[in-house]
Amino acid sequence: MLARPGLPDFEYIKAETFQDVFDWMKEKGDDLKLLMGGTDLFIQMRDRGEGPGFLLDVKGLPGMQEISFDRKNGLKVGAAATLNSLSSHPNLLTYYSILCQAADTVGNYQLRNLATLGGNICNASPSADMSPAALVYDGIVVVESPRGERELSLDQFWVGPGKTALEKDEFLKRIHFPTPPDKAAGSYYKLGRSKMGDLAIVGVAVLAFPDPNQPAGVQFRIGINSTAPTAYRVPAVEEFLAQSPTTDEILYKAAEMAMDISAPIEDQRATAIYQKKMVRNLVYKGLKEVREILK
């Protein structure tokens, strides 16, 4: 604990092509990590005092920082696009507002000039701020390897705290968000103790849109972080909401269901019971808020 090991030695390599990445990954195996913004990686390396011998900077690869949007294909975000580039993007503000909102809650402005969406997702922290919003926009990760591209949904991608479904020769290239349904309304709440820099005690994103095929006439999506081994959607709650008129009672019932699904661990930052109650209260608050917007 007390000897502060400091940042261990490593070699920095800048990848020029995708082939570079494949070659380095093959050659160095576990002794190499890909570097994006580094805002989590360097802290982990410093605090654990051990790390890979090689950091391969992939930010400069073609398309890695690109953000593109069209109504037909939706939003494509290069894995190394910074959070500040997301939150100020006009199309994002229009169509993916809570992604922007979530990006603005990460650390502080200076940090967000470095931190990337891909890094936040690959780090697979249960409390990652981008997760709830990415989940409700049905984010799909596009993974590259010598075998070509493959796509995974986020719940396939996150397999546990700090663990992803990436194979040894794969890396995250891009995140794809389909165009949200017409008239979609969103809300995002991050509960942190301070305005800057605190990790989320709970984060809740709610997205809703009119859907005449549902008994409720509306469909909800709910994404939650910090209260389970990975960030998660609550399909059972979403299904329940689609079946019933969106009265206060139903929304509260749904929030309680979400609370029961949540499984936070207790630590010095928050007790488990508080986090569970906050899941309920913030889901309820988010549901009511989007219901009002849709009215």
Added chain:
Amino acid sequence: MTYKVIGKRVKRVEDPRLLTGGALFVGDVNLPNMLHAAFFRSDYAHAKIKSIDTSLAKEIPGVVGVYTAEDMGEAWEPGPPLVSPPPTLEGVVFNSRRQVPLVKDKVKHAGEIIAVVVAESRYIAEDAVEEIYVDYEPLPAVTDLEKCLEPGHPLVHDDLDSNLAAYLVQNKGDYEAAKKEADLVLKRKFKLDRGAAVAMENRGIVVDWDQKNQHLMIWDTTQSPIPIRNGMAARLGLRTHQVRVVAPFVGGGFGPKIMMFYAEEMVLPWLTMKLNRPVKWIEDRKENFYATTQEREQVQEVEMALSKEGRILGIKQKIIHDTGAFDPYGLTTPLNTQSHSMGGYDVQNYNSELFVVFTNKIIVTPVRGAGRPQGIYVVERMLDIASKELKLDPRDVRRLNFIPKDAFPYNHEIIDQAFVELVLDSGNYLPAYEKALEKIEYDKFVQEEQPRLRAEGKYVGIGVVPFIETTGVGPYEGARVAVEPSGKISAATGVGTQGQSHMTSFAQIIAEELGVEVEDVSLVSGDTAEIHWGTGTFASRGAVVAGNAVLAAASDVRKKVLKLASKILETPEDELELEGGLVRVADIPEKSISLGELAVLANPFRGAVEPGTEPGLESTKYFGPAYGATAFGVHGMILEVDPETMMIKIHKYIAVEDCGTMLNPLVVEGQIHGGVSMGIGNAYYEKLHYDENAQLLNASLADYLIPTSAEMPHIEVYHENTPAPNNKLGTKGVGEAGAIPVPAAFAQALENALPDFNLEITETPLSPNRLYELLYKSEE
């Protein structure tokens, strides 16, 4: 008294240097041939050391040496006791156990130093620390204040019968008799938790032994360079003139940088003398959490007897105060708690039983507020609870109990931190309290705003809390003031500067006396080469004790100036005035001589200095008050609680302060702002989480949150002025004031905001999480 310069909103003369990176901090000191130290600190809070293996560390290239307690030999001795023995009250127990440079046999808190590595760079030193192996026998940790005195409990210090560090009883009047007369006797238990001071600059020390000159130079982030110099000389067998301690600019003191003789401060001078090379160590943030002193943890049982009108008839109190693993700072902090447990109220009967206990936690010494917030917290909480029980307006209860203006000096008849009777020198409390109520618009808030917002579903509450602050305690401080041949003024004082604006406010005193511009005064603070005697910057005493020493020295120089000028201008002294760097004849302004010319004449090359006079226009004077000056203040806040998350937003914050004469209102207001931010931290954000093994769980700024500018409310500061009668300037201290009432005001405002919940707050700090738990408990 009307002043021209004192009391003016003069901008800080030290700021341009600080803001442009031109100020020297200890971290900036880099010397040729300098070595760097890194420390091996214990992971365990309580463990026997079975063996230490430093052999691998010694082999690393660039490592000059690795040392343990054994290597120190005769030089190994604990730090000195820092304050006098406890007051001679009947039945006092005091077991002095001081911190050690390197642990010999048993570790008593996590972070204690077991070995030191000295190397050519800090990188190498830290790598070598990784190669030190210690075999421990872990022991159960002592953490629980209430259980640690039970028989059979594990002992922090094996040579003692129990974990009792100190015990004393203070008594005034006859509480038991008063209780019999009471209409209401309230009894409550309070839990006040630990926080850290979190100065932005961590500690650091650079030492340089010059063998040929037989001189030891020390740059140290200390609040008290002179006592450090004296103590170092004594420890090392040197004369005081062989040691010079400089505390350059220091980025925040807040108490923990007082003359602690921290382990690192004891080890490094020994190293430089052993190795004949300069050695540097700068604390990192994690070390700061484990090795720099902390404060505030107490459990209190308080009984208050009141009449049905709300008059306090008496207070009975039992305090268990955690001093951590050692008690180098004696009883200062808990005595302050006792001194403030009657607040600014006329309480005739008081009985307080104090238990100070050792635990395996980090050492406790004063942190801004220094025991006072705990005293104010319990008395104000008790009055709030009593007001509810008696169905009285909490404002009326305070109005009824304030010490009236004509009762000063008011003797509280107990012993305070200076070991003299707690005499409140002066005060005029009621008008300051009324002003605070008016400025925060109390009536309007409770009659109009609160009901309106409540109807909108918003939970808003108001808290207004008065408090006293004992300040300006002795023993003494000194100052040297001299007119240079250039006509500019040089000055020095022994109190170090950690942001208190000494270079400005003391310069204002000198400018006032000598008729020069503030910019023409250059003041050195915190360099033992500049002044020999002094104690330090702590206990809100700089403006009182050092300030009046500065005044005395400047006044003496003024006398010398007038005497010499009178002779030269052939004009009686009372017809002369000092203005614009000149001494001139009041009626004939063109007949004048500059201070510079006078300074040259006062130090002649030829002739002789007249018998009975001294060369130069210079004076060194000291000031020591018989007892302190007690300041007063009232803070009020309006806050909103989100009933769903218990997150809090402070909408309005006002402070009315009475620190007597203000040297510079900008500085006073800055102190209040800084203090309030620490107070808000204490009330809401900051709690050190120790587990049952006395391990600190949140030793980083990612987990231990401190309020930043983004969290701080706008603070309105208003002033009252009741000058202190026992010093010429009339100053009272204000450095700690801001932090003192905040947790009490916060608790009052929270209860006021949540009337439906039957909430009674008896602990601090209160995170949203904790508040939620309390509400659930009271809902059940």
